[in-house]
Amino acid sequence: MKISRNWPIVIAGCVAGLAVCLATVAPTMSGQAKAKDAVSKDAAPKKIAIRAGRLIDGKSDTPVTNALILIEGDKIVSVTPGASVPAGVEVIDLSKATVLPGFVDVHTHVLLNGDITAEDYDAQLLKQSIPYRAILGARNARIALDHGFTTIRDLETEGAMYADVDVKTAIANGEVPGPRMQVATRAMAPTGMYPLLGYSWELKVPTGVQYVDGVEGARKAVREQSMYGADWIKYYSDRKYHFEADGVLHSMVNFTDEEAKAIVDETHRLGKKVAAHCIGSDGIAAGLRAGVDTIEHGDGLTDALIDEIVKKGAYWVPTITVGAYVAPGRGGNWTKMVDLEKVAFQKSLKKGVKIALGTDAGGFDWKELNQAKEFEYYVEYGMTPMQAIRSGTVVPAELLGWSDKMGSVEAGKWADIVAVSGDPLKDITEVERVKFVMKGGTVYKNDVH
Ligand SMILES: [Zn+2]
Helix, strand or coil: CCCCCCCCCCCCCCCCCHHHHHHHHCCCCCCHHHHHHHHHCCCCCCEEEEEEEEECCCCCCCCEEEEEEEEECCEEEEEEECCCCCCCCEEEEEEEEEEEECEEEEEECCCCCCCCCHHHHHHHHHHCCHHHHHHHHHHHHHHHHHCCEEEEEECCCCCCCCHHHHHHHHHHCCCCCCCEEEECCCCEECCCCCCCCCCCCCCCCCCCCEECCCHHHHHHHHHHHHHCCCCEEEEECEEEEEECCCCCEEEEECCCHHHHHHHHHHHHHCCCEEEEEECCHHHHHHHHHHCCCEEEECCCCCHHHHHHHHHHCCEEECCHHHHHHHHHHHCCCHHHHHHHHHHHHHHHHHHCCEECCCCCECCECCCCCCCCHHHHHHHHCCCCHHHHHHHCCHHHHHHCCCCCCCCCCCCCCECCEEEECCCCCCCHHHHHCEEEEEECCEEEEECCC
């Protein structure tokens, strides 16, 4: 969530100390991942049985006790309460744990490492090469997986061009551990409406998005980003967020309606979907008018806009974690915006908005905060723990168009499974202490004792 400049320098940031950070904070993956990767190259699909003491499958209203999950290769074959393990099948004993579907975060930036201030952001684009940022991106993907996120939608590279496609490909090829990814590549804003800004006109500095102007320019940019591997198109609907006398959070809209509609139309024509960064009410209204599929952030949602989002069937991705994290450092309206979003969240919940879990990880440093904290905010803001878990599993699976493949623990789905020691229905913060991670039948972490 890059914002306009003018924020005071509050922290020196981690940029200067990045080498030190790198050396000390990379999470430890169990050695099993490497071993299993080697096994997965064998011809015959491996069979594994998981004994789940308590299974929250993502679909049922209540947990299933003593379930046996049979896995063959990368898929779940069956889920049966009380079943015994067939002969010759390896058993993973999670009988004392709570087993859940792998988590999904639909708003991340693996190529970014915190941008509380404009200086944090600029330093990454100006002082780090794209190859270096891609290495950190692979590390961040591994952190996400270690925290139980088996799938992410990465919503733009912030000046790192198409490096998200490379991180995604390296993970898909088994070269580095990480979640499944859908990626948005460069994102779009009109000329001059996204950093880097404020440098001498004599300097050619990188830009955090692709500058796109005019209807034909919009269509061409969609085609170009699609050509280089974008699964999603993302654009910045607004900037300059401010409160007016009506108490509503307003903003300046970036694209003309014709341009925004051209982006959405061309993207849909190519069979893809659009995510729009919309913080103020004007930006949200413009995004909905253009027909975007997901509203990102949405702090300024009013009653009328909540009704409109329901009517259009769009998803809302609140990214509360980043807002709460950057507010103290950014000052200004940001604290008020966090409070405003809480009210919008509670109203949206009552009105049946499809809320999908997204954190804006990368907007905060991947090494400082576990993105699973988002679940905690959703419960604090009024969801039941089960609703919060669904917003981070089955709901985003639907948003990604992968409902038939993931999001729940059931026969036919990918074996993307996590486990925690306690009961997240009693204490949602359990999901911030993931002890077991399996993605596509491969175990990446098992600290369950
Ligand atoms: Zn973002």
